[in-house]
Amino acid sequence: MTITTQDSTAVRPLRQVRSLARTTPGVLGTLALLVVVVGLAAGVFGAISVQGRVQALDDLSARSGPLSEAAQEIYRSLSDADATATGAFLSGGLEPAAVRARYEQDIAQASNSLAFAIAARDTADVTAAGSPLATLAGQLPVYTGLVETARANNRQGLPLGVAYQREASTLMSTKLLPAAQSLYEAESGRVSADQDRAGAFPVVEILLGLLVLGVLIVAQVYMRRHTNRVFNIGLLFATAAAVVSLLWVSVASFSVIGSVDDSRTKGSTQTDVLAKARISTLQARTDETLTLVARGTGKAYQDDYVKKTEQLKGLLNSAQSQATDDLVRDRVHDAWNRGQAWASAHDKVRAADDSGDYGTAVKLAIDPTPEGAGTAFDQLDGNLQKAIDQTRQSFTARIRDASDALGGTVVAVVLLAVVVAAGAAAGIWQRLKEYR
Amino acid sequence: MNRRLAAALGVAAIVLTACGTSGGGTTTERLAVSAVVPKPANAGDLTAPPSVTRQECGDKLASWRPEGALPRPGQMPAGSTMEKIAQHGKLVVGVDQNTYNVGFRDPFSGEIQGFDIDMAKSIAQAIFGNPNAIQLRAVTSDQRIPALENGDVDIVVRTMSITCDRLEKVNFSAVYYEAKQQVLVKKNSGIGGIDQLGGKRVCATNGSTSLSNIAQARSKPIGVKVSDWTDCLVMLQQGQVEAVSTDDVILAGMAAQDRYTEVVGTPLANEPYGMAIPKANVDFVRFVNGVIAQDIASGYWSASYKRWLDDLIPGPPPAAPVPRYKD
Numbered sequence: 001m002t003i004t005t006q007d008s009t010a011v012r013p014l015r016q017v018r019s020l021a022r023t024t025p026g027v028l029g030t031l032a033l034l035v036v037v038v039g040l041a042a043g044v045f046g047a048i049s050v051q052g053r054v055q056a057l058d059d060l061s062a063r064s065g066p067l068s069e070a071a072q073e074i075y076r077s078l079s080d081a082d083a084t085a086t087g088a089f090l091s092g093g094l095e096p097a098a099v100r101a102r103y104e105q106d107i108a109q110a111s112n113s114l115a116f117a118i119a120a121r122d123t124a125d126v127t128a129a130g131s132p133l134a135t136l137a138g139q140l141p142v143y144t145g146l147v148e149t150a151r152a153n154n155r156q157g158l159p160l161g162v163a164y165q166r167e168a169s170t171l172m173s174t175k176l177l178p179a180a181q182s183l184y185e186a187e188s189g190r191v192s193a194d195q196d197r198a199g200a201f202p203v204v205e206i207l208l209g210l211l212v213l214g215v216l217i218v219a220q221v222y223m224r225r226h227t228n229r230v231f232n233i234g235l236l237f238a239t240a241a242a243v244v245s246l247l248w249v250s251v252a253s254f255s256v257i258g259s260v261d262d263s264r265t266k267g268s269t270q271t272d273v274l275a276k277a278r279i280s281t282l283q284a285r286t287d288e289t290l291t292l293v294a295r296g297t298g299k300a301y302q303d304d305y306v307k308k309t310e311q312l313k314g315l316l317n318s319a320q321s322q323a324t325d326d327l328v329r330d331r332v333h334d335a336w337n338r339g340q341a342w343a344s345a346h347d348k349v350r351a352a353d354d355s356g357d358y359g360t361a362v363k364l365a366i367d368p369t370p371e372g373a374g375t376a377f378d379q380l381d382g383n384l385q386k387a388i389d390q391t392r393q394s395f396t397a398r399i400r401d402a403s404d405a406l407g408g409t410v411v412a413v414v415l416l417a418v419v420v421a422a423g424a425a426a427g428i429w430q431r432l433k434e435y436r
Numbered sequence: 437m438n439r440r441l442a443a444a445l446g447v448a449a450i451v452l453t454a455c456g457t458s459g460g461g462t463t464t465e466r467l468a469v470s471a472v473v474p475k476p477a478n479a480g481d482l483t484a485p486p487s488v489t490r491q492e493c494g495d496k497l498a499s500w501r502p503e504g505a506l507p508r509p510g511q512m513p514a515g516s517t518m519e520k521i522a523q524h525g526k527l528v529v530g531v532d533q534n535t536y537n538v539g540f541r542d543p544f545s546g547e548i549q550g551f552d553i554d555m556a557k558s559i560a561q562a563i564f565g566n567p568n569a570i571q572l573r574a575v576t577s578d579q580r581i582p583a584l585e586n587g588d589v590d591i592v593v594r595t596m597s598i599t600c601d602r603l604e605k606v607n608f609s610a611v612y613y614e615a616k617q618q619v620l621v622k623k624n625s626g627i628g629g630i631d632q633l634g635g636k637r638v639c640a641t642n643g644s645t646s647l648s649n650i651a652q653a654r655s656k657p658i659g660v661k662v663s664d665w666t667d668c669l670v671m672l673q674q675g676q677v678e679a680v681s682t683d684d685v686i687l688a689g690m691a692a693q694d695r696y697t698e699v700v701g702t703p704l705a706n707e708p709y710g711m712a713i714p715k716a717n718v719d720f721v722r723f724v725n726g727v728i729a730q731d732i733a734s735g736y737w738s739a740s741y742k743r744w745l746d747d748l749i750p751g752p753p754p755a756a757p758v759p760r761y762k763d
Contacts, residue, residue: 092546127466134469142474158693159533159540163476163666170477295533295541295548296573297583356526356571362546 043417234427267395578643629701
C-alpha cells in the first residue's frame with residue numbers, strides 16, 4: 001500500500017524533469033552532466049585498469065620473479081646437498097673438509113631461499129594442505145638431523161651410519177625434492193600468469209577512451225545544430241585531452257605488451273628450459289652417485305641416469321635454439337661440451353665399477369681431478385647457472401622497461417579525465433548561460 | 437581515490453576477519469601439525485605372510501661331494517664352471533654390505549669386509565691363487581636368487597639359509613655356518629622373546645626366512661619388512677619397531693653397534709647358512725664344498741670366526757659345521 005503512494009509522489013518530479021529535458025537548455029544541462037560523469041568515470045576505471053597492469057609488473061619484479069628464482073635455488077641446493085652427503089660415504093674414512101663445506105653451504109643456501117619463499121607468501125599458502133612450502137619447512141630439519149646421525153655413527157666406524165644416510169636420501173628424493181619441484185612449477189606458473197596480466201590487450205582502456213570521445217562528439221554536434229557557434233573552445237579542449245589520454249594509454253600499453261613479450265622470449269622462457277636442464281643434471285648426478293652406493297645392484301639408477309642425460313641433451317638443444325644472447329649461447333655451448341666430458345667420464349666410472357674396480361670407479365666419480373665426473377658435472381652446472389643468471393637479468397631488464405613505459409600513466413589518465421570534465425562543463429556552461 | 441581505497445580496504449578487512457573467524461579456528465588449531473617420521477627406503481608393514489611352501493625335500497643340508505682333491509689354483513679343469521670364472525678374471529660374488537662383521541662396508545677403508553667376505557675370498561684364492569681376484573656385488577635379501585638366476589653373480593655368500601623352497605631354484609654348498617634366529621630388543625624393555633611380541637612391530641628384511649618365521653610366530657607379531665638389515669636397527673632406534681628378529685650372528689652385529697640393545701629369547705629356528713650357486717653349476721658346488729672343507733681343516737674358518745664374530749657372540753667359539761653330502 002505504501003509503495004503506491006510513494007510511486008505517485010515520485011512521478012510528478014520525474015515528469016517535470018522530462019519536460020525540462022526536452023528544452024534546449026535542458027538537453028545542454030543533461031549533456032554537460034553526461035560528459036562530466038562519463039569523462040570522470042572513464043578516468044577512474046581507466047586508471048584502475050592501468051594500475052592493474054602496474055601491479056602485475058610490480059609482482060613480476062618483486063614477487064613471482066624472485067620467488068621462482070628462490071624455488072629453483074631450493075631445488076638445486078637440496079639436490080646438491082644430498083649428492084654431496086651421499087658421495088661422502090663412497091670413499092672410506094672421514095669426508096674431506098671441502099666436501100663438508102659444500103654440504104653446509106648447500107643447506108645454508110636452501111634454508112635461506114626457503115625463508116625468502118615463505119616470507120613472500122601469505123600464511124594461508126604455507127598452511128594449506130599439501131603445501132610444498134610446509135613440506136620443505138617441516139622436513140628439512142628432519143633431513144639434516146638424519147645426516148648428522150649418519151655422520152656421528154660413521155665417525156665411530158659403524159656401518160649404521162650408511163643406513164641413516166640412506167634414510168636421509170630417501171626422505172630427500174621422496175618428499176623434499178618433489179616439494180621443491182612443485183614449488184618451482186607453481187612459481188614459474190605465477191610468473192607466466194603475471195606476464196599474461198601485464199601484457200593483456202588494453203580493451204577496457206581503449207573502449208573507455210572511445211566512449212568519452214563519442215560522447216564529446218555527440219555534444220559538439222548538438223551544440224553546432226542548436227547554437228550559432230561552430231566551435232566550442234571548452235569542448236575542443238576536452239576532446240583534445242581525451243585524444244591525448246587515449247593515445248597515451250595505447251602507446252604505453254602496447255609498449256608494455258612488447259616488453260612483456262620480450263621478457264618471455266629473452267627471459268623467462270629460456271630460464272625455464274635452462275632450469276629444467278639443471279634439474280635433469282642434478283638428478284643424473286644423484287643417479288651416478290646412487291649407482292655406486294648400491295655397489296653392483298644399481299641398474300635402476302643407471303637406467304635413470306641414461307634417461308635424465310637424454311632429457312638434458314634435448315633441453316640443451318632447445319636452450320641453444322631459443323638463445324637470443326651471445327653470452328647465453330656460449331654458456332649453453334660450454335655446458336654441452338662439459339656434458340660430453342661428463343658422459344665419457346661416466347662411461348669410465350661404469351666400466352671400472354662393472355669390471356670390479358670399485359675404488360677406481362669411486363675416485364673417477366667424486367675426486368676433484370680435471371678428468372673426473374665430479375669436475376665435469378660442476379662445470380656443466382656452473383655454465384647452466386651463469387646462463388640462467390643471464391636470462392634472469394634480461395627478464396628483469398625487460399620488466400623494468402615495461403614499468404618505465406607505464407610511469408606516470410595513472411596520474412596522466414586521472415588529470416586528463418579532470419581536464420575533459422572541466423573543459424566540457426565549462427564549454428557547455430558558457431552556452432547555457434545564454435539562456436538565462 | 438584515497439577514499440575509494442580506504443573503502444575497499446575496509447571491505448577487504450571485514451571479509452578477511454569474517455574468513456578468519458568462520459573457517460580458520462584459533463591460531464593454535466591452525467598451527468597444529470603432526471610430525472612425519474622418516475622411513476628407510478621400501479620399508480613397510482607385512483600385509484600378508486610371505487608364501488612359503490615348506491614342503492619336505494629330504495636332507496636339505498646334504499650337498500654334492502667334492503671330487504677328489506682340489507685342482508691347483510690357476511689350473512681349473514677344462515670346460516668347468518671354474519674355468520669360465522678364471523677366464524673372466526674375477527669371481528663375482530653377491531654379498532651384503534650392511535651386516536656388521538659378516539658382510540659390511542668398513543667406514544674407515546670403504547672396503548666390504550667380514551666373515552662372509554673371508555669365505556668368498558677363500559674361493560677366489562682357490563681359483564686364482566689370489567684372494568682379491570674378486571668382485572663384490574651388494575645384493576639385498578630378495579635380490580639374491582634373481583641375481584643367481586640372471587647370471588649376474590657366480591655365487592652368493594650372504595647369510596643365506598638353506599631351505600627347501602630355495603633349493604628348487606638354486607644349489608647350495610654344504611653348511612658353512614650354523615645360525616639360529618633370535619630377537620633383538622631395547623635393554624630394559626622387559627621383552628624376553630618372540631612370545632611377548634604379540635601385536636608388536638618386528639623388523640626383518642624382505643625375502644628373508646626370518647620374515648616368514650615372524651609372520652608364522654604363534655604370538656602373531658606384525659612383520660615389518662625393509663631392504664637391508666641395518667635399516668632394522670635404524671627403525672628400532674627411531675622407535676618405529678619394537679624388536680628385530682633374525683639370525684643371532686646378524687643381531688650380534690646390531691647389538692655391537694648399539695649398546696642399548698640386547699639379544700634375548702630361546703632360538704626360534706635353526707638357520708644353516710650355505711653358499712648359493714646357480715642350479716646348473718653342480719661342478720662348482722662340488723668345488724666350493726672342497727674349499728669349505730679345506731677352510732675348516734686348515735683353521736682358516738676358526739681364524740675368521742675369531743677375527744669377526746668371537747667378540748660379538750657370547751660363549752666359546754663353536755666347532756665348525758660338519759659337512760654332509762648326498763652322494
